[in-house]
Amino acid sequence: MSEIENKTEHGSMDGTKEGAAGDPKNDTGLGLGVVFFMLAFLICFLSGWLLFPKLLYSKHEQPFDFDHALHVQETGDCESCHYLREDGTFSGIPKTESCLDCHTDEPMGTTEDEAIFAAEYVAKGREVPWYVYAKQPDCVYFSHAAHIRAAGMDCVTCHGHIGESTSSRPYEENRLTGYSRDIWGKNIWGIKKNSWDSMKMDDCAVCHQEETGHKGYCFQCHK
Amino acid sequence: MKVDRRSFLGLGLGAVAGIAISPVGAKLTDDSSIWTQNWPWTPVPPDGKISYDQSVCTLCPGTCGIKVRKIDDRPVKIEGRDAFPVNYGGACLHGIAGTQYLYDPSRVKTPLKKNNGRFEPISWEEAISLVAKRLGKIRENQSPDTLACITDTDQGSVAGLFRHFMAAFGSPNHVTMQTLESWLALTAQTLHGSGHTLGFDLDHADFILSFGAGFIEGWGSPVAFFKANAGRRKRDAKLYQIEPRLSTTAAAADRWIPINPGTQADLAMAMCGILLQENLFDPEFAAGFRGGLNRFNAMVKQKYPLEQVAAITGISAADIKKTALAFAKAKMPVAIPGKGRGDGAQSLKEFAAVHTLNCLTGNINKKGGTFVKPVHNYLAFPDPVQDTVAKKGSTRKKIAASVQELVTKVNQSDPPVVDTLFVYNANPCYTLNEPGQAVKAFEKIPFVVSFSSFMDETALSSDMILPVSTFLERFEDVPSKAGLASSVVGLARPVVDPVFDTRSPGDALIRLAKACGGTMAQSFEWDNYETCLKNVVPGIWGALYKKGYAQILQDPPTGRVETDFAFLADNPPTISPQGEFDLVLVPIDNMRVLSTVPASSPFAIKTVSDRVIKNKDIFVEINPQTAKGLKNGGFVTLTTPAGSATVRLDFNEGIMPGVIGMVKGLGHWFDNKYVAGKGVNVNELISPVIEPGSGLDAAFGIKARISKA
Numbered sequence: 001m002s003e004i005e006n007k008t009e010h011g012s013m014d015g016t017k018e019g020a021a022g023d024p025k026n027d028t029g030l031g032l033g034v035v036f037f038m039l040a041f042l043i044c045f046l047s048g049w050l051l052f053p054k055l056l057y058s059k060h061e062q063p064f065d066f067d068h069a070l071h072v073q074e075t076g077d078c079e080s081c082h083y084l085r086e087d088g089t090f091s092g093i094p095k096t097e098s099c100l101d102c103h104t105d106e107p108m109g110t111t112e113d114e115a116i117f118a119a120e121y122v123a124k125g126r127e128v129p130w131y132v133y134a135k136q137p138d139c140v141y142f143s144h145a146a147h148i149r150a151a152g153m154d155c156v157t158c159h160g161h162i163g164e165s166t167s168s169r170p171y172e173e174n175r176l177t178g179y180s181r182d183i184w185g186k187n188i189w190g191i192k193k194n195s196w197d198s199m200k201m202d203d204c205a206v207c208h209q210e211e212t213g214h215k216g217y218c219f220q221c222h223k
Numbered sequence: 224m225k226v227d228r229r230s231f232l233g234l235g236l237g238a239v240a241g242i243a244i245s246p247v248g249a250k251l252t253d254d255s256s257i258w259t260q261n262w263p264w265t266p267v268p269p270d271g272k273i274s275y276d277q278s279v280c281t282l283c284p285g286t287c288g289i290k291v292r293k294i295d296d297r298p299v300k301i302e303g304r305d306a307f308p309v310n311y312g313g314a315c316l317h318g319i320a321g322t323q324y325l326y327d328p329s330r331v332k333t334p335l336k337k338n339n340g341r342f343e344p345i346s347w348e349e350a351i352s353l354v355a356k357r358l359g360k361i362r363e364n365q366s367p368d369t370l371a372c373i374t375d376t377d378q379g380s381v382a383g384l385f386r387h388f389m390a391a392f393g394s395p396n397h398v399t400m401q402t403l404e405s406w407l408a409l410t411a412q413t414l415h416g417s418g419h420t421l422g423f424d425l426d427h428a429d430f431i432l433s434f435g436a437g438f439i440e441g442w443g444s445p446v447a448f449f450k451a452n453a454g455r456r457k458r459d460a461k462l463y464q465i466e467p468r469l470s471t472t473a474a475a476a477d478r479w480i481p482i483n484p485g486t487q488a489d490l491a492m493a494m495c496g497i498l499l500q501e502n503l504f505d506p507e508f509a510a511g512f513r514g515g516l517n518r519f520n521a522m523v524k525q526k527y528p529l530e531q532v533a534a535i536t537g538i539s540a541a542d543i544k545k546t547a548l549a550f551a552k553a554k555m556p557v558a559i560p561g562k563g564r565g566d567g568a569q570s571l572k573e574f575a576a577v578h579t580l581n582c583l584t585g586n587i588n589k590k591g592g593t594f595v596k597p598v599h600n601y602l603a604f605p606d607p608v609q610d611t612v613a614k615k616g617s618t619r620k621k622i623a624a625s626v627q628e629l630v631t632k633v634n635q636s637d638p639p640v641v642d643t644l645f646v647y648n649a650n651p652c653y654t655l656n657e658p659g660q661a662v663k664a665f666e667k668i669p670f671v672v673s674f675s676s677f678m679d680e681t682a683l684s685s686d687m688i689l690p691v692s693t694f695l696e697r698f699e700d701v702p703s704k705a706g707l708a709s710s711v712v713g714l715a716r717p718v719v720d721p722v723f724d725t726r727s728p729g730d731a732l733i734r735l736a737k738a739c740g741g742t743m744a745q746s747f748e749w750d751n752y753e754t755c756l757k758n759v760v761p762g763i764w765g766a767l768y769k770k771g772y773a774q775i776l777q778d779p780p781t782g783r784v785e786t787d788f789a790f791l792a793d794n795p796p797t798i799s800p801q802g803e804f805d806l807v808l809v810p811i812d813n814m815r816v817l818s819t820v821p822a823s824s825p826f827a828i829k830t831v832s833d834r835v836i837k838n839k840d841i842f843v844e845i846n847p848q849t850a851k852g853l854k855n856g857g858f859v860t861l862t863t864p865a866g867s868a869t870v871r872l873d874f875n876e877g878i879m880p881g882v883i884g885m886v887k888g889l890g891h892w893f894d895n896k897y898v899a900g901k902g903v904n905v906n907e908l909i910s911p912v913i914e915p916g917s918g919l920d921a922a923f924g925i926k927a928r929i930s931k932a
Contacts, residue, residue, distance in 0.1 A: 032225070032226060032227075032229070032230045032233070033229040033230050033232060033233030034233060035230075035233070036230045036231070036233035036234040036237060037233035037234065037236055037237035037240075038237060039234070039237060040233070040234045040235070040236075040237030040238040040241060041237035041238070041240050041241040041244075042237075042241065043238075043241065044237070044238045044239075044240075044241025044242045044245065045240075045241035045242070045244055045245045046241075046245075047241075047245070048241065048242050048244075048245020048246060048247040049245050049246060052245065052246070052247050052250070056250070056254070089273065137257075137260075137261075138267050138268070138270075139260070174254060176251075176254040176255065176257070176258045177254050177257040177258055177261060178261060179257065184250070184253070188246045188250060189246050190246070190249065190250075
């Protein structure tokens with residue numbers, strides 16, 4: 001008798017002992033497998049959704065709190081500080097020198113943040129190392145003039161209601177890319193409710209498609 | 224219930240499914256792709272303040288105004304300057320690649336001295352004192368005329384300083400390379416007397432008869448003439464292009480008239496004959512004709528009968544006549560001479576005959592015509608202070624009238640007639656026909672000093688190199704030339720500090736003169752080149768500095784000029800190609816390949832077609848009829864009396880049968896992996912042929928044959 005035949009003859013007993021999945025009398029293995037599956041699925045899914053963003057982004061506090069709402073109230077509009085230069089380039093975040101149009105090294109108000117600004121930056125003649133929420137990568141050319149002047153767009157369309165904020169939220173930096181979280185957007189799923197929620201290339205393309213009928217060419221932004 | 228391997232399988236699958244459905248996968252894919260773009264070794268140009276500096280490009284004779292975009296102190300981009308009265312905002316591919324020359328791999332970074340065939344770096348002080356010592360010895364031997372000097376041009380204050388140096392030293396032996404401008408000046412001098420040059424108002428002409436001028440391929444001032452060509456099409460002005468191959472210019476012309484290579488002069492003479500015999504010349508202008516118009520007329524009639532010229536040129540008699548009549552009857556006709564770029568080997572007879580066509584129509588010094596302009600004389604150098612040695616030296620006979628002749632004289636003499644040679648902004652060891660002769664002469668001359676930015680063939684053949692700053696690193700006045708109608712001087716100014724230990728050539732010369740002492744130092748009292756420049760352009764410095772350019776002549780010249788026919792009436796012989804073979808090899812000027820100094824930039828070389836150069840192999844254009852039995856793209860041996868080379872064939876119906884065309888400006892043998900070691904230098908295959916009338920090299924080509932490699 002061959003070895004195989006031997007095994008077949010005595011094999012059936014071994015099979016019941018081990019509880020085969022196909023055996024209707026003993027399905028605890030499958031049940032437990034499903035439980036384990038559900039459990040692992042839930043944990044991993046929830047971590048991917050809730051924990052992963054916390055790990056991916058590092059938080060940085062701004063050097064001090066900035067009250068946009070107050071400044072807009074005092075100066076009137078965004079353009080007082082964030083203006084286009086004569087040659088069409090955008091001034092971006094104002095240098096300390098621009099702040100000195102109103103501020104001195106003596107605080108005007110009573111907040112602790114203004115005191116820090118006056119003492120650490122105005123008095124010492126230093127620039128404030130702001131973290132820039134909307135900072136785009138170096139490989140992207142973007143003209144504010146083309147969008148504000150030529151297309152007549154509002155600041156809010158891309159920057160949201162930052163002008164109404166009374167304090168500076170923490171800056172979140174992607175540990176892998178070094179980019180601001182605002183580029184991908186707060187929503188980790190990439191779901192967008194407002195036009196300003198994310199500012200990746202696709203977001204530019206969507207708007208360009210709607211407004212100009214064309215997504216635009218590579219070299220328009222990647223020069 | 225029991226935990227078994229199935230449970231673990233469930234756990235694993237659950238984890239995978241959970242992660243897959245969560246945003247982790249999509250987000251990490253996106254982030255990791257960005258991460259790969261931000262590796263620390265990926266170059267990211269630093270941010271900084273943007274500014275624009277205005278300057279002038281000196282890479283070719285074009286005299287284009289440029290603006291250089293800078294980030295902080297770093298020049299990053301070159302654009303054409305809008306308000307500059309030559310190029311009006313345009314720029315060519317060489318100009319926009321100008322910043323590459325700052326960091327060119329073949330740049331000379333520090334003064335070098337050759338020791339036993341190898342260059343060793345030395346300091347500027349050492350270099351200047353070594354050259355000064357050498358010059359001192361020459362003067363001690365009472366033979367200052369054994370110092371010779373080669374510059375690219377005789378225009379502008381830098382060439383002026385070399386001339387001043389030679390005069391103060393007491394040597395008459397300053398020769399310049401042959402450029403379109405030098406040929407035009409020689410033509411004007413021959414026909415209208417010295418002190419003149421020619422400019423062409425191609426912006427307004429309504430009929431341009433081009434005798435092979437690569438009007439949109441780098442002839443003259445390239446950008447200005449690209450624009451003129453664009454304007455021509457809008458105005459519906461005609462362009463007839465006469466040359467052996469269907470060049471880009473010929474393709475853009477209204478008519479391409481193929482002509483046997485090197486017979487343009489005969490054609491122009493025959494056309495002159497038609498204008499005279501048909502009484503189609505301008506009688507008012509003819510009143511200024513001197514030197515035997517009748518003799519010229521009789522000679523043309525006798526020596527250039529239409530049927531004979533038709534046989535020589537390969538153009539039918541009817542076509543010649545039709546073209547001549549169309550030209551004569553146009554309102555504002557202009558005939559332009561100068562094959563290809565118009566530099567190097569050309570023919571005075573051809574230039575003179577072509578310009579005579581202009582003279583006969585009388586469309587001279589008029590809008591849309593040819594201007595006989597005074598040569599720029601805005602420079603006011605003081606008289607050089609000469610001691611007795613210098614005075615004696617400067618009365619001696621000039622060794623040679625051209626660089627080619629100087630090379631020949633050096634090779635023929637023993638000991639060589641030149642003891643020390645200065646070379647500035649010229650590369651005779653590459654650009655002359657049979658450049659090997661120049662290399663031989665350079666080896667024979669005991670001491671050659673090259674004022675050069677790049678380690679080119681001539682610098683490699685020198686004994687000492689004084690590294691010169693590039694045009695982006697120094698001041699220089701740049702007069703408009705090369706057939707431009709306008710008379711403008713632009714100011715090139717430093718937009719960046721010298722990247723290496725280089726100096727302006729003017730500064731190097733001033734320091735050298737000071738180190739020589741005595742009357743040399745007295746002749747060069749300026750502290751530096753900038754002061755010198757201010758002093759020698761007194762009338763226009765204000766405008767130059769403020770606006771970046773100055774108009775020398777507010778309005779183009781008007782009125783009749785005298786024309787002397789003596790030169791042509793003597794019927795100087797037409798040069799025929801050397802050798803016994805059946806085919807004729809002619810050089811082709813390609814807009815993308817520079818053929819003088821500097822060599823093309825790596826960027827420009829990248830843009831050259833695969834049908835000109837592929838990897839390291841050069842292609843020659845040949846008509847399929849001529850290449851019977853050979854394969855398109857196949858390798859052949861091209862042989863001329865001057866040498867032979869392995870080349871590949873590019874079948875082209877647009878080149879006349881019997882003619883082989885090879886692009887000029889390749890086959891460099893200096894050390895630059897982007898530019899050198901590609902193809903063959905066509906000049907190496909062509910022997911110079913001296914034209915009796917001008918004494919200059921006029922070899923437009925050479926007889927050749929091809930055989931399977």
